[in-house]
Amino acid sequence: MTTAQTAANNAKGQRLIELHQAPELLQVINVWDVISAKVISDLDGTQALATASHSIAASLGYEDGENIPRELMIEAVGRIATATDLPVSADLEAGYGDAGETIRQAIGVGIVGANLEDQLKPFDEAVAAVRAAVKAASDEGVSFALNARTDVFVKGGPEANKEEQITEAIKRGKAFLDEGATNVFVPGLFDEATVTALVDGLGHNKLSVIGLPGSLAPAKLTELGVSRISYGPLTQRLALTALQAAAQDLLAGGVLPDGIKPLN
Incomplete structure (x- = not known):
């Protein structure tokens, strides 16, 4: 990167960190390509964007779980970052076996924040990945909002x-924060008591959650001290559900509705 590019990225990264630290809940709508990024960027109230790795992989014909090659993922998130003036946080799964190098490559294409999954790997290994990611951003000279994710609830199972x-998520999350992560992302469908316990353990404005059907409303999350909410692949599924419903209507003899907005 040139000096000017580094300075521009650093300013965006600092802005993204500030948004995570602000008393208001940061809502990031997940996007998966340039046109979805532009559509969301144009909305009043959008302050930053987040990519969804599952959605990007699906759009390119890959299963979720680092099945899409790293170079394709980096290219995809770079296109999104280039398409907007807003800060972009990229879902980089578990870092493709080398979290530091993956973060470095993402920064090189304009990304200033990332999700990094622990996939419930051994504690020391998970902490080392966060450490490597933070160091990579520091070495690149860019302020970077690392949303370090623990899959304690995702992989826990019904029993x-x-x-x-909760105890394990807090243990891992506090270690991630100690290594320099901006936030701790704990995905799951949580009631108020669980969110309160996680916030109490991790700290005010340190918890990041996912919005799911049945999740607590943004106003309640703000009240409880949550920093960020994102929506993962559900935004793409919502769009595709609407597309499928419209297609069914057209195939049954319907016509396109009025009010369709042009895409720039």
Whole structure:
């Protein structure tokens, strides 16, 4: 990167960190390509964007879970970053076996924040990946909002003990924060008591959650001290559900509705 590009990225990264630290809940709508990024960027209230790795992989014909080659993922998130003036956080799964290098490559295409999954790997290994990611951003000279994710609840299964899951999520999350992560992302469908326990353990404005059908409303999450909410692949599924419903209507003899907005 040129000096000017580094300075521009650093400013965006600092802005993204500030948005995570602000008292208001940061809502990031997940996008998967340039046109979805532009559509969301144009909305009042959009302050930053987040990519969804599952959605990008699906759009290119790959299963989720680092099946899409890293170079294709980096190219895809770079196209999105180039298409907007807003800060972009990229879902980079578990870092493709080399979290530091993956973060470095993402920064090189304009990304200033990332999700990094622990996939419930051994504790020391998960912490080392966060450490490597933070170091890579520091070495590149860019402020970077690392949303370090723990999959304690995602991989826990129906027989898991919730109290033990909360304890483990807090243990891992605090270690990630100690290594320099901006936030701790704990995906799952949580009630108010669980969110409160996680915030109490991790700190005010340190918890990031996913919005799912049945999740607490943004206003309640703000009240409880949550920093960020994103929506993962559900935004793409919502769009495709609407497309499928419209196609069914057209194939049954219907016509396109009025009010369709042109895409720039």
